[in-house]
Amino acid sequence: MEKYSTETIQKNHQQYVLTSWSKQSGLLPKVMSKAHGVYFWDEQDKRYFDMSSQLVYTNVGHQHPKLLxxxxxxxxxxxxxxxxxxxxxxxxxxxxxxxxxxxxxxxxxxxxxxxxxxxxxxxxxxxxxxxxxxxxxxxxxxxxxxxxxxxxxxxxxxxxxxxxxxxxxxxxxxxxxxxxxxxxxxxxxxxxxxxxxxxxxxxxxxxxxxxxxxxxxxxxxxxxxxxxxxxxxxxxxxxxxxxxxxxxxxxxxxxxxxxxxxxxxxxxxxxxxxxxxxxxxxxxxxxxxxxxxxxxxxxxxxxxxxxxxxxxxxxxxxxxxxxxxxxEKIIENTSHVGQTLAQRLDQLMCYSIVGQVRHIGLFAAVELVKDKKTREPLIQYGLDYGQDPVRLMNKFVSMLLEKGFYTYSHESSVIIAPPLVIKEDELNEAMDLFEAVIQEFEKEVTGIEHSTILPVK
Ligand SMILES: Cc1ncc(COP(=O)(O)O)c(C=O)c1O
The missing domain is CATH 3.40.640.10 (Type I PLP-dependent aspartate aminotransferase-like (Major domain))
Structure with missing residues (x-):
């Protein structure tokens, strides 16, 4: 196939492609240079954990040799x-x-x-x-x-x-x-x-x-x-x-x-x-x-x-x-690594911005709140898709991306649904990144360092 530079791909996309669920102006979509298993790399060769399996579909991982x-x-x-x-x-x-x-x-x-x-x-x-x-x-x-x-x-x-x-x-x-x-x-x-x-x-x-x-x-x-x-x-x-x-x-x-x-x-x-x-x-x-x-x-x-x-x-x-x-016993792996994911998510409940974690297998969401007691959501219902005036969730997802953790959010929930072939050590590494961002973001939303907050049940 003809080789195009990253700039050409992005420019052609901006000029000729309509992107779903988005305002078109100002979009600068990433270009994947390669992908493998639970990872993909961008045009600058930066590696990301694909923690949403794209749109929850790359279950057997990227570029599986048997499928190729x-x-x-x-x-x-x-x-x-x-x-x-x-x-x-x-x-x-x-x-x-x-x-x-x-x-x-x-x-x-x-x-x-x-x-x-x-x-x-x-x-x-x-x-x-x-x-x-x-x-x-x-x-x-x-x-x-x-x-x-x-x-x-x-x-x-x-x-x-x-x-x-x-x-x-x-x-x-x-x-x-x-x-x-x-x-x-x-x-x-x-x-x-x-x-x-x-x-x-x-x-x-x-x-x-x-x-x-x-x-x-x-x-x-x-x-x-x-x-x-x-x-x-x-x-x-x-x-x-x-x-x-x-x-x-x-x-x-x-x-x-x-x-x-x-x-x-x-x-x-x-x-x-x-x-x-x-x-x-x-x-x-x-x-x-x-x-x-x-x-x-x-x-x-x-x-x-x-x-x-x-x-x-x-x-x-x-x-x-x-x-x-x-x-590859994909379903067995999902239920096994899913238990580790469940533990990692349950531990996040000690952060004041984590309202609820929900999980089953490798299908999970973390719901973020401004106030744990009142359950005030980060985004009011209906103000998704770039309509959130404060853009807090966009910020959170960008911070994850910056750390090499790719996923998406809906309303105030962040989806965690990695490829079902993810190994335990890969999941733990990705969740360390997630937790680090939660900590940083908590400080940004509440203005308080995490260590000064008592765990809330
Ligand atoms: C539960 C459910 N149903 C239907 C769809 C639509 O699927 P598609 O985008 O392939 O048309 C989706 C897509 O995310 C979905 O999650």
Whole structure:
């Protein structure tokens, strides 16, 4: 490939590329000169820990030799349209259904997360003959029009006024709940009762599906209270509503199990996935559907499709990725190193600017606050994406970057989701950098040296 200087790459980007979720003027995007495993290097050859796996997808690490090798053989299988059967498409679909909960039967392939949710919406409407779709506030399901309407956080505002029949319900985000529950069970009961009431108000016979991220990722790894997801399943069963779990971010090992739902005692009707299935090396996503949903389409036309559904290259890379998961025991590593991450994060609670840490496997968020007692967030809700007048979170993420720790934030939460191949010593080294920045930042926000602050529970 033709070699371009860093300056040319950046200049061409500024002049010709529209960058997502950003004001375009003033952007000076970094250029990766190389990457390997949990690291990448910038144009000045500075090394960074990739502590968000880019956008939570480089699960098997950067430039994995087995995947680079697989790309050399892409041409061996001819390109074929969705109507053809191909070795990689059929083998991958089989493998995914085998990994999925036992009620899952077939896969519809897409090219990414939003498209997967779009197709799950359509399938839910076709199967139930109903049109309303429930989803939660503080969720992210993608940026296309249907997925944007599912999305509950403020990135959905760009698709409003939205599609009729998309209804939002509240998420148990207990750290910011105004009601002071005695325990998780009480919170679960409250949220489920509220949801039941809302289903009744909306007319149960009009509701096709409830979409949830079992553990919302972009919005700060919000772990559900005990019994909550199982309770949603029960409500869906009561009213004949399909339950769709969006595992685009949480799926393929991120939480220490293949799917986040594997931590709980229920089976959804559909699971949407993307990112980790190819570790991001090729754009692939899909919808895994239950026996019941699959059977519906045995004698009803599946009125949807994509030119690249089950694309040969993408499914080959997916298949190779899952072989790496097995050979390198990626999920075992996630749950093992995840314990170290949990310890390191729990220790951060002694800092006055750390409001809450949330973690499961290698999926974590640190929520920063101005005041630990009042839980005043660093950024008020809705003032993200460069609209924060004080730009405190931008500052924090820049300080991390300066130290060689790459990640991103949402509202007042910083995401920590390294490649699932990270080793314990690498994680500890990265977390030392993180803690050093927390210390510096605490002084900047509070004006007090850390050592003078008593740990707050
Ligand atoms: C839970 C979830 N769903 C859907 C999406 C959208 O995926 P994509 O950007 O591949 O369309 C994302 C992206 O981050 C996600 O986290």
């Amino acid at each position: 090798e697989a790309f050399k053989h892409i041409g061996d299988i001819p390109l074929s349209a969705p109507g053809f059967a191909s070795a990689s498409k059929s083998a991958l679909a089989r493998k995914i259904t085998e990994y999925a909960p036992s009620n899952m039967k077939k896969v519809f392939f897409t090219c990414g997360g939003a498209e997967s949710n779009e197709h799950a919406i359509k399938m839910a409407r076709m199967v139930t003959g109903r049109y309303k779709i429930f989803s939660r506030y503080r969720s992210y399901h993608g940026a296309t029009f249907g997925a944007g309407n599912l999305t509950g956080e403020n990135r959905r505002l760009s698709v409003e006024p939205g599609i009729p029949g998309f209804v939002k319900f509240d998420i148990p985000y207990l750290y910011r709940e105004v009601i002071d529950f005695n325990n998780e069970e009480q919170a679960t009961e409250f949220y489920l009762k509220r949801l039941r009431q809302q289903i009744l108000y909306e007319g149960p016979n009009t509701i096709a599906a409830v979409f949830i991220e079992p553990i919302p990722g972009s919005n700060g790894v919000i772990i559900p209270p005990k019994g909550y997801l199982e309770g949603i399943r029960a409500l869906c069963d009561e009213f004949g509503i399909l339950m769709v779990c969006d595992e685009v971010m949480s799926g393929f090992g991120r939480t220490g199990k293949m799917f986040a739902v594997d931590h709980y005692d229920f089976e959804p009707d559909m699971i949407t996935f993307a990112k980790g299935v190819t570790s991001g090396y090729a754009p692939l996503g899909g919808v895994i559907v239950s026996n019941q949903v699959a059977s519906y389409f045995d004698d009803h036309v599946l009125m949807t499709g994509l030119t690249y559904s089950g694309h040969t290259m993408c499914t080959q890379i997916g298949l190779e990725t899952l072989k790496i998961y097995e050979k």
